[in-house]
Amino acid sequence: xxxxxxxxxxxxxxxxxxxxxxxxxxxxxxxxxxxxxxxxxxxxxxxxxxxxxxxxxxxxxxxxxxxxxxxxxxxxxxxxxxxxxxxxxxxxxxxxxxxxxxxxxxxxxxxxxxxxxxxxxxxxxxxxxxxxxxxxxxxxxxxxxxxxxxxxxxxxxxxxxxxxxxxxxxxxxxxxxxxxxxxxxxxxxxxxxxxxxxxxxxxxxxxxxxxxxxxxxxxxxxxxxxxxxxxxxxxxxxxxxxxxxxxxxxxxxxxxxxxxxxxxxxxxxxxxxxxxxxxxxxxxxxxxxxxxxxxxxxxxxxxxxxxxxxxxxxxxxxxxxxxxxxxxxxxxxxxxxxxxxxxxxxxxxxxxxxxxxxxxxxxxxxxxxxxxxxxxxxxxxxxxxxxxxxxxxxxxxxxxxxxxxxxxxxxxxxxxxxxxxxxxxxxxxxxxxxxxxxxxxxxxxxxxxxxxxxxxxxxxxxxxxxxxxxxxxxxxxxxxxxxxxx
Numbered sequence: 001x002x003x004x005x006x007x008x009x010x011x012x013x014x015x016x017x018x019x020x021x022x023x024x025x026x027x028x029x030x031x032x033x034x035x036x037x038x039x040x041x042x043x044x045x046x047x048x049x050x051x052x053x054x055x056x057x058x059x060x061x062x063x064x065x066x067x068x069x070x071x072x073x074x075x076x077x078x079x080x081x082x083x084x085x086x087x088x089x090x091x092x093x094x095x096x097x098x099x100x101x102x103x104x105x106x107x108x109x110x111x112x113x114x115x116x117x118x119x120x121x122x123x124x125x126x127x128x129x130x131x132x133x134x135x136x137x138x139x140x141x142x143x144x145x146x147x148x149x150x151x152x153x154x155x156x157x158x159x160x161x162x163x164x165x166x167x168x169x170x171x172x173x174x175x176x177x178x179x180x181x182x183x184x185x186x187x188x189x190x191x192x193x194x195x196x197x198x199x200x201x202x203x204x205x206x207x208x209x210x211x212x213x214x215x216x217x218x219x220x221x222x223x224x225x226x227x228x229x230x231x232x233x234x235x236x237x238x239x240x241x242x243x244x245x246x247x248x249x250x251x252x253x254x255x256x257x258x259x260x261x262x263x264x265x266x267x268x269x270x271x272x273x274x275x276x277x278x279x280x281x282x283x284x285x286x287x288x289x290x291x292x293x294x295x296x297x298x299x300x301x302x303x304x305x306x307x308x309x310x311x312x313x314x315x316x317x318x319x320x321x322x323x324x325x326x327x328x329x330x331x332x333x334x335x336x337x338x339x340x341x342x343x344x345x346x347x348x349x350x351x352x353x354x355x356x357x358x359x360x361x362x363x364x365x366x367x368x369x370x371x372x373x374x375x376x377x378x379x380x381x382x383x384x385x386x387x388x389x390x391x392x393x394x395x396x397x398x399x400x401x402x403x404x405x406x407x408x409x410x411x412x413x414x415x416x417x418x419x420x421x422x423x424x425x426x427x428x429x430x431x432x433x434x435x436x437x438x439x440x441x442x443x444x445x446x447x448x449x450x451x452x453x454x455x456x457x458x459x460x461x462x463x464x465x466x467x468x469x470x471x472x473x474x475x476x477x478x479x480x481x482x483x484x485x486x
Contacts, residue, residue, distance in 0.1 A: 043342050044097040046349060047104045053139035054104055054132065055087045057215055058112075060235040061127055068226045070126075075119055082116040104136070105129050126223040127215065130249040130337040134214035137345065139236060141258055142210060144352045149200045149483040151359035152265065153476050156196040158367040159272075160472050163189040167465045169373045170380035170447045171286070179383025182447045185376060186469070187460040192275075193472055195268040200479045202261045210254040213238040217248035220336035246336045255344050256330065259323040262351040266319030269358060273312035276365070280306045286376045290368035293361070308365045315358050322347035380447045384412050386422055389444040389453065390437075399436050407434035 033041065059080060066076040086108065089095035101107035112120035163186035173183035213236060216222065216229030222245040229241045242248035279286040289306060297303035329343045387408050394404035410433050415422060423445045430437040444450070455461035458468075 038102075041102060041339075043103045043345070044101045044107055047133075047345055048097050048107070049349065050104050050133075050136040050140055050345075051090050051108060052087065053136045053143075054108055055083055055090070056139065057132065057135050057232075057236060058108070058123060059083050060232045061215065062123060063235065064227050064229075064232050065122065065125060065225075067228060067231070068126075070225065071122060075122065078116060078119060079123065082112055082120065085115055086111045103129070103133075105132055126218065126225040126227050128217075128219040128249075130219050131214045131217040133341075134217075134249055134251070135236070137348070138210055138212075138214070138238075138254060141254065141348065142207060142237070145203050145207060145210075145258065146483040148262075148265075148352065148355050148359070149203050149479060151356065151363070152196050152200050152203075153479050153483070155269075155359055155363045155366070156193045156200075156472070157476055158363045159189045159193045159196075160469060160476070162366060162369070162371065163187075163193070163465070164469055166371055166373065167462045167469070169371065169376060170451060171376045172379045172382065172385060173460070179379075179385045181385050181388055182380040182450050183460040184451055184462055184465050185371065185373075186462075187465045190465065190468055190472060192268070192272050195271075196265075197472070197475050197479070199261060199265040199268060200483075202264070204479075204482055206254070206257055206261060208239075209257070211237075211239040212242050213240070214242050214248035214251075217242060217245035220246050220249050249337045250333070250335050250341075252326065252330055252341060252344050255348050256323070256326050259319075259326055259347060259351055262355060263316075263319040263323040265355065266316035266358075269362060270313040270316035272362065272366075273306075273309035276309035276369075277306050277313070280304075280309075284379075286372055286379075288370040288372060289365060290370075293365040293368060306365075308361045312358050312362050315354050318354050319351055322351045377447070381421070381445075384415065384422060386445050386447070386450055387412055389450050390422065390441050392453075393441055393444045394436050397436075397440075404436065407436045410434060411437060 062071060062076060062079045062083070065071045066073070071079065086095060089111070090108075095111050097104070097107040098110075101110065109120070109124070112123065165186075166189070167184055167186035169185040170182050171185040171188055172179045173181045173188070213229060213233035215232050215236070216227055233239075233241050242251070276287065278284055280289060289304065291304075293308050294304045295307045296305065325347045326344055329340050333340055390411070391401065391404040391408045394407065395401050399407075411422065411425065411430070414429070414433050415425065423442060425433075427439045430439065430441065444453075452461050452463075455464055457464065
């Protein structure tokens with residue numbers, strides 16, 4: 001089966017010349033739709049990517065009709081053969097939607113009728129476009145979500161590989177974008193991995209709720225025909241059937257929830273991008289981008305711009321917008337199906353395409369960047385980032401933290417006014433600043449010592465970072481096993 005998330009023809013189908021109109025609802029009407037209505041109503045230009053999933057559900061539905069004795073053995077065989085041939089033609093581009101096709105369902109029924117004649121019309125029994133589209137979109141998303149999970153894990157792995165190389169590399173840890181305390185740069189990179197692993201976890205949790213089949217709900221009330229929705233659901237890889245036929249065709253929680261996960265993942269990518277933009281500046285100079293993942297200026301020959309990081313930051317706006325779009329569409333809709341729900345697909349498709357484009361680019365950027373460990377390490381103690389270590393040293397000597405905090409604050413003020421660093425203060429000046437500041441405080445004015453001292457669970461001590469890295473590797477392996485199963 002062609003995956004519509006990666007098939008360019010499915011994403012942007014070439015509309016063929018007009019064919020005889022095949023409407024699924026024309027019997028009630030004595031006149032054709034106006035040109036304005038037809039233009040507003042058509043969705044095949046974007047929902048065509050659902051074609052492989054619509055064909056899969058059609059095969060399952062044909063078997064259900066056969067078990068209900070609504071198709072003979074010969075009719076089932078002919079039906080399945082025609083559907084397989086139609087799928088081959090869709091994949092090759094031999095069969096394309098036309099300007100007369102309203103949606104993917106209409107186009108594919110036309111294709112089936114062209115190959116099978118009037119027998120193809122029997123497939124419509126017991127189902128509606130309402131339960132078809134709800135089923136197709138779930139099938140599509142369950143495939144696409146696993147592909148996105150792999151891409152998220154690829155990024156997590158690229159970050160982890162860089163972290164593994166820089167467990168012992170000190171870097172300035174920051175709060176409020178001000179130097180705070182030294183950290184392991186590996187620890188900093190793994191801080192970006194953790195949200196990505198949560199994104200994958202959310203996708204796995206999403207799949208539990210998405211794995212129920214609406215097929216069989218019909219327009220909204222189910223069917224009077226002796227169908228077996230549970231058999232259809234099992235054939236399509238669902239774990240069960242929706243409990244309420246009205247909810248089955250009305251529900252787009254699964255789409256909105258996916259868009260939330262996508263938007264949050266976009267925020268996580270944006271935060272990575274923001275830090276990379278900072279790290280590449282002359283003021284920081286902590287990383288150097290590979291030429292394959294940077295661009296230049298049309299006027300300034302010296303420029304090397306972190307475009308991938310900036311686009312990752314910018315694309316988050318699209319992902320957030322897609323979520324808001326769908327939530328706004330859903331707000332206040334009466335049950336059951338409303339045509340407003342046609343607006344569910346474009347935000348979903350755009351979110352998938354956006355992440356599928358950004359993630360590999362960001363993964364490549366991170367995997368090939370060069371970390372300037374010397375410059376980063378030299379910056380680690382700047383900004384009096386070891387002041388907390390001095391205060392905690394005093395606490396270990398029995399000084400109340402309130403007093404220790406004040407004494408070290410006075411020390412920082414003195415250093416600032418004399419333009420010296422903490423280790424450059426003489427014994428006499430230490431004593432003059434505070435009687436608590438004895439020469440022994442120099443023992444903690446070491447960046448490696450400061451890192452090693454943060455050895456509590458989750459801390460930045462290299463030993464803890466290596467433990468974290470091991471757990472991250474296991475989580476990535478586990479996530480890949482889920483995403484690639486079946």
